[in-house]
Amino acid sequence: MSFIIIAPPVPTQKWKEELELIAPEIPLVIGTDTDNPDDIICAMVWKQKPGVLNRFKNLKLIFSMGAGVDHVLLDDSIPEHIPICRVVDPQMAFSMSNFVLMAVLNHHRSLYNYRKAQEKKHWAQFEFEERNLKIGVLGTGFLGMNVAKKLHALGFQVMGYSTSNKETPFPSYTGVEMDTFLSQINVLICLVPYTPKTEALLNYDLFKKLTQPTYLINVSRGSVQVERDILKALDEGILNGAFLDVFEQEPLSAESPLWQYSSVQITPHIASLTYPKESVRQVLECLNLVKKGLPLPNKVDRKKMY
Amino acid sequence: MSFIIIAPPVPTQKWKEELELIAPEIPLVIGTDTDNPDDIICAMVWKQKPGVLNRFKNLKLIFSMGAGVDHVLLDDSIPEHIPICRVVDPQMAFSMSNFVLMAVLNHHRSLYNYRKAQEKKHWAQFEFEERNLKIGVLGTGFLGMNVAKKLHALGFQVMGYSTSNKETPFPSYTGVEMDTFLSQINVLICLVPYTPKTEALLNYDLFKKLTQPTYLINVSRGSVQVERDILKALDEGILNGAFLDVFEQEPLSAESPLWQYSSVQITPHIASLTYPKESVRQVLECLNLVKKGLPLPNKVDRKKMY
Numbered sequence: 001m002s003f004i005i006i007a008p009p010v011p012t013q014k015w016k017e018e019l020e021l022i023a024p025e026i027p028l029v030i031g032t033d034t035d036n037p038d039d040i041i042c043a044m045v046w047k048q049k050p051g052v053l054n055r056f057k058n059l060k061l062i063f064s065m066g067a068g069v070d071h072v073l074l075d076d077s078i079p080e081h082i083p084i085c086r087v088v089d090p091q092m093a094f095s096m097s098n099f100v101l102m103a104v105l106n107h108h109r110s111l112y113n114y115r116k117a118q119e120k121k122h123w124a125q126f127e128f129e130e131r132n133l134k135i136g137v138l139g140t141g142f143l144g145m146n147v148a149k150k151l152h153a154l155g156f157q158v159m160g161y162s163t164s165n166k167e168t169p170f171p172s173y174t175g176v177e178m179d180t181f182l183s184q185i186n187v188l189i190c191l192v193p194y195t196p197k198t199e200a201l202l203n204y205d206l207f208k209k210l211t212q213p214t215y216l217i218n219v220s221r222g223s224v225q226v227e228r229d230i231l232k233a234l235d236e237g238i239l240n241g242a243f244l245d246v247f248e249q250e251p252l253s254a255e256s257p258l259w260q261y262s263s264v265q266i267t268p269h270i271a272s273l274t275y276p277k278e279s280v281r282q283v284l285e286c287l288n289l290v291k292k293g294l295p296l297p298n299k300v301d302r303k304k305m306y
Numbered sequence: 307m308s309f310i311i312i313a314p315p316v317p318t319q320k321w322k323e324e325l326e327l328i329a330p331e332i333p334l335v336i337g338t339d340t341d342n343p344d345d346i347i348c349a350m351v352w353k354q355k356p357g358v359l360n361r362f363k364n365l366k367l368i369f370s371m372g373a374g375v376d377h378v379l380l381d382d383s384i385p386e387h388i389p390i391c392r393v394v395d396p397q398m399a400f401s402m403s404n405f406v407l408m409a410v411l412n413h414h415r416s417l418y419n420y421r422k423a424q425e426k427k428h429w430a431q432f433e434f435e436e437r438n439l440k441i442g443v444l445g446t447g448f449l450g451m452n453v454a455k456k457l458h459a460l461g462f463q464v465m466g467y468s469t470s471n472k473e474t475p476f477p478s479y480t481g482v483e484m485d486t487f488l489s490q491i492n493v494l495i496c497l498v499p500y501t502p503k504t505e506a507l508l509n510y511d512l513f514k515k516l517t518q519p520t521y522l523i524n525v526s527r528g529s530v531q532v533e534r535d536i537l538k539a540l541d542e543g544i545l546n547g548a549f550l551d552v553f554e555q556e557p558l559s560a561e562s563p564l565w566q567y568s569s570v571q572i573t574p575h576i577a578s579l580t581y582p583k584e585s586v587r588q589v590l591e592c593l594n595l596v597k598k599g600l601p602l603p604n605k606v607d608r609k610k611m612y
Contacts, residue, residue: 010432032510094461101460102411105404111412112435118572123557125574126316130401154407154456155400251429260428266424268431270415285354291494 002027002039003033003283004056007046011065015044018276023284042287050075060290061085065273067092067143068221069300070194084300085286087279093146096203096219096272100147100189103217103243104156107187108133112241112262133157134211136185139168139192139220141273141306147189159185166299182209189218192305194221204229209210219271222246231257234264245271308333308345309589310362313352317371317580319454321350324582329361329590348593356381366596367391369589372580373398373449374527375606376500390606391592393585399452402525402578406453406495409523409549409571410462413493418547418568439463440517442491445498445526447612449578453495465491488515493523499612500527519546525577528552537563540570543552551577 003019003026005012012030019028019191029040032052040056046065053059054077064072064086072084106112110128117124133156137148140160145168152158152170160172161181173181182188188210192198202218202225216239218225227248241263247256250269258264282298289296300306309325309332318336323504335346338358348363352371359365360383370378370392377450412418412566416434420515423430432607439462443454446466451474458464458476466478479487488494494516499502508531522545533554537572539545547569553562556575564570588604595602606612 077610098411098436099415101380102415102417103406105408105411109405109408111408111571114573114576115523115571117574118565121560123574125557125576128576130404130579150460153459156403251431254427259424265417265421266425267420268429270420270434273436 001041002029002034002036003042003044004029004032004034004040005044005065006032006048007044007065011046014276015065015280018280022277022280023104038095042047044283045072047071047076051077053078061287062281062296062298063087063279063286065279067096067272068193068306070221070223070305073300075306078224080302083286083290083296085282085296085298086300086306087267087282088142088298089275089278089282091275091278092272093143093269095221095275096143096191097150099245099267100217100219101150101154101273103219104135104151104187104189106265107215107241107243107257109130112265116262120142121280125177131186133187134185135159135187136161136181137189137191138181139190140168140172141191141193144189147191156227182206183211185214186211187215190216190220190224192220192224194223195305198224199226201228202226202230204232207238208231210238212238214238215240215242216242218242219245222250227256227258229265231261234261241265243267245269308337308340308342309348309350310335310337310340310346311350312338312354312358313350313371313561315451317352317582317587319560320582321586326587335450339533340507347602348589349371350589351378353377354381357383359384359505367589367593369393369585369592370435371585373402373578374499374612376527376529376611379606379608379611389592389596390608391588391601391604392579392606392612394448394604395581395584397581397584398578399449401581402497403453403456405551405573405577406497406523406525407456407460407607409525410439410441410457410493410495412571413437413521413547413549415449416424418571422568427433437492438494440491441465441493441497442467442487443497444487445496446474447497447499448476450495450497453497485515488512489517491520492517493521496522496524496526496530498526498530500529501611506530506532508532510538513539513544516544519543521546522548522550524548525551528554528556537567540567547571551575584604 003228016228038058042061046066059082062084069086073287108131113128136159137144138161140162148158148160158170165174243265245267328442344364348367350369350392365388368390375392414437419434443450443467444467451581454464454466464476471480549571551573552575
């Protein structure tokens with residue numbers, strides 16, 4: 001039995017190192033090239049090309065190397081019987097929550113305005129107040145809930161929206177209550193998975209339903225946002241700024257006007273980093289359960305796409 | 307009986323509004339000019355000129371309009387028998403902690419590097435890792451403890467130092483253990499009060515005792531830092547950056563080289579904002595206790611200076 005990693009160089013190298021440390025006895029193939037495709041029982045993938053997994057007739061487990069699985073499911077040739085799992089890692093939640101907190105706090109305390117003042121050597125005392133934030137977390141799954149709970153624990157006013165009912169220490173909305181949720185917030189944190197239902201969700205019509213102006217933070221998937229509409233909403237003052245970590249096309253084209261908006265912060269899809277150590281541990285655990293025919297934690301529902 | 311506010315215009319206006327709302331029956335004097343100095347029983351002050359309070363022979367309470375009281379105690383003509391109190395406000399802790407968290411998280415996630423990349427329209431994916439922070443809070447009083455506990459709750463490695471022993475869920479140091487504390491941290495958050503003992507505490511000798519390099523966050527008092535030494539430590543790589551909210555001279559002179567250091571963030575002494583509503587409530591409560599001869603909460607120890 002062998003494992004295979006099909007992913008870009010940066011995660012591949014780190015996962016390889018961890019696997020060699022934890023399970024040195026398991027032969028590991030990097031990339032799709034192998035003379036013994038029938039030996040592969042477990043594939044760790046990130047944006048694999050559709051169809052490449054079909055060579056491995058004895059594949060028992062596919063593991064997404066990130067929290068999102070939309071990239072795996074783009075490949076509709078994967079047989080239904082092979083379980084796809086994703087990493088659900090407290091360290092990843094630490095990473096994501098810190099990133100979102102940073103984005104929220106910089107907005108809360110007008111850091112970008114103070115930056116501009118610093119560039120002019122201007123002592124801008126008493127020029128900016130703390131903003132009174134009403135924070136909405138759209139998508140309170142594993143990562144979104146962690147973000148929402150941390151913001152709530154820090155004393156911020158928080159609301160959540162999820163497709164399923166959630167027990168939360170703050171108001172939570174679900175189903176048809178989306179408009180009610182949107183109307184009450186002035187910071188929108190998007191942490192939904194990418195599915196056909198969430199594609200282009202962050203569009204002009206949605207922005208108009210928010211308290212005006214609202215600050216947008218998207219750390220989910222670029223396909224969830226309509227960048228043309230974000231620009232329009234910024235120009236019209238419907239949005240007063242945005243922190244975007246994901247984009248319709250990645251890397252973001254140098255042609256995009258987003259780069260130059262002073263109220264827009266851009267990071268290159270790094271909000272949540274995966275920690276291979278814990279992920280690799282979960283791969284081995286999952287494979288063990290597969291062999292025993294036991295239920296898998298964090299198995300992806302292919303219909304829901306998360 | 308009357309109250310008096312002696313402070314710059316910005317806090318004065320807000321405190322005046324709150325006082326008129328909560329205690330409209332109490333005559334209020336703004337500034338030092340009054341025909342009836344003997345009516346004044348309570349003075350709320352921020353950086354009053356030494357000696358100005360001596361006119362008020364019936365003064366029963368002096369209240370500092372901020373968390374620090376060094377500005378009040380500069381005036382050594384204030385009779386010993388008049389109690390000086392300071393505001394201890396959960397809202398102020400909310401404000402201070404958010405500010406410090408912001409400074410820590412921006413450093414943790416290399417936000418300033420991503421800002422520079424954005425200016426060049428450069429997609430800097432995988433170029434910066436999350437920094438492994440060992441955070442030291444120097445001065446775990448009311449505000450410092452709040453900061454330290456929040457960072458600890460978020461999952462960061464935190465250490466505290468205080469002149470007194472503290473029960474904390476993270477390692478705490480006191481007394482002669484300062485060097486041990488300093489040697490273990492790579493983020494130094496300074497929240498000590500300004501006293502003769504803390505004057506120029508943040509100097510080159512202290513920086514050399516830190517893990518190299520360390521990130522410096524000073525949100526206490528400018529007199530606690532030696533800016534010449536901060537510049538030297540930055541130039542030598544002993545410090546890898548600083549977030550400074552306070553300065554030896556405020557406003558910071560346009561001549562200061564600090565403005566232009568790309569690894570230095572400057573804010574104009576706004577880390578912790580006071581919320582007059584709660585402060586004014588505490589003034590009235592204190593005065594009530596003074597009248598009854600009862601012990602005062604948050605009374606300043608003039609020797610300790612906090």
